[in-house]
Amino acid sequence: MNINSPPPTGLDAHRARATPIRELGSSERSLFLKHLLSLETEDRYLRFGSPLSDAAIGAYVDRIDFRTDTVFGVFDDRLKLAAAGHFAPIPKSTALEAKTLRSAEFGLSVASDARGRGLGTALFLRASSHARNLGVSSLFMHCLSENRAMIRIARRAGMEIEQSRGEADAYLSLEPGTVATAIEEGVQRQIALFDFAVKRQMLLAFKAFKAVAAGA
Template identity: 45%
Template sequence: MDGLFKNPFNRSGADGAGAGSPEPAGKKRRTVLVKELRERDRRRMLKHFLALDDSDRLLRFGTVLPDEQVEAYVARIDFSRDTVYGVYNRMFKLVAVGHLAFAPKEQSPGKVVTEKDRVAEFGVSVSKSARGLGMGSKLFERAAIRCRNQDVDTLYMHCLSSNQVMMRIARKAGMEIEREYGEADAYLRLLPANPASMLQEAIEEQVAKIDYTWKANARAAARLFSFKK
């Protein structure tokens, strides 16, 4: 498949979002293309979450969710209310998922003071093989831009305070972090939307869509050719 189809956005290693030349030794940061997921991605989302081991499920959900509850969580995701982001690798495998859930401010999970109608909560997971490539950070960044453009000024994240990587992402973003009993609540105050934030979101989604279509078609074609042989 490699020689036949060359994705113009493919520039990083096997599990990189835009992979071209393999980089097995030491993972290099490259462009991460984050796409909004839809109903048709639900099956792949489930596969991604079910592949998380117990320690990752604990970090992601705050408890070691058994498979049935993971299935129920994925089945409940409402794409018309929330925004779910994903990163597909060059083999068209979903390797990262970020769930941005919106809720009325009265139902805010934390001690949030805002004049806006809604707040947002973000949860993220990256497959083990794709970690350290900047996907977690990029998913968070996309979620923050979405909040701005949706007139939401408070982005909230709950995680274990032992989760060094997530703490790093939160600190990098300038989040205010409150720790209690081994858990941490992180808040980000966001600026209002402006033409640049609107344009950034639109362009990033457009580029990710083209990349997604390319990878989906390449995968379908590869399957067809291997079937015909």
Template identity: 45%
Template sequence: MGLNPSDRYLRFGYAASDEQVNKYVDGLDFERDELFGIYNRRLDLIAIAHLAFAPPHQHSDCAEFGVSVSASARGRGYGSRLFDRAVVVARNEGVGMMFIHALSENAAMLKIARKAGATVVRSGSESEAHLQLPSATFDSHLSEIALEHFAEVDFLLKTRAKQFWSFLAGLQEMRSGLRAARGKSSA
């Protein structure tokens, strides 16, 4: 919902309204698909990726990747990091081919795909990237476990830091209130 109309156009391929974005979110299959996010120190979600696995009765060895990064967090490689994470998970789930559907003008998304070695095919205003994934290995499974633990620790540390700074801010307020009260009583 934090994407402006231009960003929504690039993300969804059309100028998605709030209602259309909500419909997209309501249609996410949390049992089948994977979502990955990056939070800043204030615990604002600044980047999110969706790895959509094909339904079991259709091309079960394929998945599609989509990502959104808030305007204030772009240019820091968050989209690429989320893509790399999605590749590891997809490999370990037996996916042989990842797809990215994007508007041809979505240079950032197509750059992520090309950098990963994907074949990008342009068809007018739209482009499709295909990335052949190697089979899962012991190392890819360990990588997924490590990445999951790193993400959990990162979030936990950010949560604790936010709580600590809120606690300090509360102490500062009390201290200021006490000073003000002392100043009034001595006057």
């Protein structure tokens, strides 16, 4: 286990902080569903470990408990999800486990036309700091060994990767959150809300302009 891996520094951390990432509410379940359904078969395979059908993806989204889990989203200018990640604390099943520190799983996906711009990295870093602020000490990701982009993100974050038979389990040991990390996440939340509000206003203004232009 890679204990207390250092927080990411440099360009990634700056880029991640600058990316508005909003937490979705349960009423926005359908947005997340739409994003996942837009993934091609190969991407579904990479995201879920098998090429899930539309119905199976629907069932997965239906099962998300927004009281315990967090769905993070990056919105494009049309308020479509360009990227999204599901953060899920792993329930403790035994008394022994209950004594250990908490762990959580994270899965993410970026729309094919938005890749290579750091959104995957930004979502991952945001999930890591969210985990720290919740007192989660270990973040887990399941991915396939062939998933070079995801393995790259995991390695850069200092995750320990265990590979076997084409599958890879990646673990990141986290230091407890601090006042500074809590404030930083709070600021990021506010920035994301502001970004979303501005994009919504711009979209409404554009639609109103188009309607006027069409009637003229």
